[in-house]
Amino acid sequence: MDSQSQPVRPDFTKVRYVFFDLDDTLIDHKRAQERALVDVWTQYTELQQVDPLELASQFARINYRLWEAYRNSEVGQSELRRLRFEQTFRQLGVQAPDWREVDQVYMECYARHWDWIPGARDALIQVSRKYPTGIVTNGFTFVQKKKFEYFSLNRHTRDLIISEEVGHLKPHPRIFEFAAEKAGVKPSSLLYVGDSYVSDIAGAHSCDWKTAWYHKGDRLPDPNLADLIFSSYTDLLDALEVPHKP
Ligand SMILES: [Mg+2]
Incomplete structure (x- = not known):
């Protein structure tokens, strides 16, 4: 991995709220x-x-x-x-x-066939003990709402935001602005965790959010806008200084 494009220790000390993408970030x-x-x-x-x-x-x-x-x-x-x-x-x-x-x-x-991405459930629970958390997802409302229910996501999250309800899909800035308003936190104190470079990382970055990219490949975009790239949820927890296990 290119050390130039991956800061060793991203500065997440100002993070006050963590939003997650849903598909292929928390749910497989x-x-x-x-x-x-x-x-x-x-x-x-x-x-x-x-x-x-x-x-x-x-x-x-x-x-x-x-x-x-x-x-x-x-x-x-x-x-x-x-x-x-x-x-x-x-x-x-x-x-x-x-x-x-x-x-x-x-x-x-x-x-x-719905199931969690390995480590995502524990990570969400642990992160939610330190920060308010939410979900911002593209997708059909009727499907995503069933996922929220099936995975009991309202137990660990404060805001569940679906693109169809906002009227814009990520990476449109309006959905990130909507989420920031709901969270009541300024953009630079928001962290977005997602697997899509374009929809999640570039989208949130353009709204001045911090970003953590769940990425398993070797290839990185140039320039790489992600503050953190992780392929194991333990690395996200370390970056947020959150304990691994309940
Ligand atoms: Mg995704």
Whole structure:
């Protein structure tokens, strides 16, 4: 790792509030999505002429691109839910089952595979004993609210903020400004913890927040705007001088 772009000890002494991203920061969304698509594959013989992991990877690629379009208000929510299946089936050249039915099966299976990122639950609990904490998440309100409930996130967090309710998705400054207003803390005393460099780190940094990037890869952007890069939650706890275990 480039020592020039990674401060050894980020200065988090002025932090007064910690906001977390949800998907792939606290909750393992990618794994749940992949497993749900394998479940979908097992239920539809039309899909079984392709490899289930090929289905999952095409869906992930198409879904990512459609979320970009959703963020730019180029497609709506129901259009996104339709197109991500229709385009995946077309790309794979498979006879398409009705997308509404597949979407329903997918959503049910997706929820069955929800689980924490390793170390994230304990870290959230420990951080919440020292700081007020919150969640700022892009995503559909009806799905994210179920996650809040399933993981009892209101027990450890004060503010649960969903992009759809604010009207802007990260990295739009308005969602970070909205969160800062709710927290009642000036931006330079806010820390944002997230896995997306563009949505989370660059977005929060541009609003003058401190940032901690949950990142497992080796490649770093240049310049790197993250105050901390961590791949294990113990490193985040150390940087915040928070004990590891309850
Ligand atoms: Mg994320």
